[in-house]
Amino acid sequence: MxxxxxxxxxxxxxxxxxxxxxxxxxxxxxxxxxxxxxxxxxxxxxxxxxxxxxxxxxxxxxxxxxxxxxxxxxxxxxxxxxxxxxxxxxxxxxxxxxxxxxxxxxxxxxxxxxxxxxxxxxxxxxxxxxxxxxxxxxxxxxxxxxxxxxxxxxxxxxxxxxxxxxxxxxxxxxxxxxGFKEQFLDIMCGLCALKPGTTYDNFVADYGVEFGLDGKGTDKEDFAKKRFALSSPQIFYPAIGSYEQDGD
Structure with missing residues (x-):
């Protein structure tokens, strides 16, 4: 083209x-x-x-x-x-x-x-x-x-x-x-490997959690742990409590 x-x-x-x-x-x-x-x-x-x-x-x-x-x-x-x-x-x-x-x-x-x-x-x-x-x-x-x-x-x-x-x-x-299905999975998992921090708060990370960083399960448990550690209940919610405690 x-x-x-x-x-x-x-x-x-x-x-x-x-x-x-x-x-x-x-x-x-x-x-x-x-x-x-x-x-x-x-x-x-x-x-x-x-x-x-x-x-x-x-x-x-x-x-x-x-x-x-x-x-x-x-x-x-x-x-x-x-x-x-x-x-x-x-x-x-x-x-x-x-x-x-x-x-x-x-x-x-x-x-x-x-x-x-x-x-x-x-x-x-x-x-x-x-x-x-x-x-x-x-x-x-x-x-x-x-x-x-x-x-x-x-x-x-x-x-x-x-x-x-x-x-x-x-x-x-x-x-x-x-082969769109296969390439889509490769791209999603590739993004989780290439720049994981941009995926944790959105749907792309779901593929890393499910399929790992290569579409075959590699490092998926480690990726899931990092995503959870940076999730809103782990980061945002405690921040509210810390702020309110400091303000008392």
Whole structure:
């Protein structure tokens, strides 16, 4: 996929994604820094997002910012970059992705119309994409980006969201999964090994506790102990007592 790559229309599902310079450039950027499996996951997420945006009732009559949704879903896993030197040492993987996408907007001069609010929505869509308790209660573009990304994990089994077997098949046939399940586990466990401190307060650490630092159970007990030691009841709650005692 070159920097001039475009996304095909999917006739059966009736999905057409925007063919703008920004989206074409984002596709090339995604391929440059992530694996083919990640590339296909992000592209499928964009298709699912636009598919479901037509099926989910909305309270607002304002038109959706489709380019923002597609850009955000395409770029949402830049934090899975194959070159680990591109990643921060102290930020969650979703924040890395959001920051990298924002930097891309700043570096390329294709962001006309991306004012501060629009850029913030994009950042939120990426940073919150794995946190439904936030994303589902944000602006429509943030919510739909999250739903599209989660749809690629569930497919037709996505609870509460109508995806037919035929729609799912057309998207997956166009952009195959390429061992996504196995690579996802490798990435999650890899993050637990690479920068564990950024995982302890979120879902990524669940994979370290369950599967260890290599997906095969290595050091999972030690990782679980460190996560527990830094959990809120062990750190935050005692701090309240210490503060109140000092204040007496």
């Amino acid at each position: 070159s920097s001039n790559a475009t996304l095909p229309d999917l006739a059966k599902a009736g999905i057409s994604l925007p063919n703008t310079p920004l989206i074409r450039g984002a596709l090339g950027h995604l391929k440059k820094y992530t694996s083919p499996t990640t590339v296909n996951h992000c592209i499928r997420s964009a298709y699912f997002a636009i598919l479901l945006s037509r099926k989910i009732p909305r309270s607002s009559s304002e038109p959706l910012d489709v380019e923002l949704i597609v850009f955000s879903t395409i770029m949402h896993d830049l934090g899975w970059a194959t070159d680990k030197t591109l990643l921060s040492k102290d930020k969650r993987v979703e924040v890395d992705g959001a920051n990298m996408a924002r930097s891309y907007l700043e570096e390329v001069k294709l962001s006309n119309g991306w004012d501060k609010h629009r850029t913030q929505l994009m950042w939120d869509a990426i940073a919150l994409h794995a946190t439904p308790s936030f994303a589902l209660h944000k602006e429509a573009e943030v919510k739909i980006a999250h739903i599209g990304i989660m749809a690629d994990f569930w497919g037709p089994n996505y609870p509460g969201y109508p995806i037919t077997i035929e729609e799912n098949k057309e998207i997956v046939d166009a952009f195959p999964r390429l």
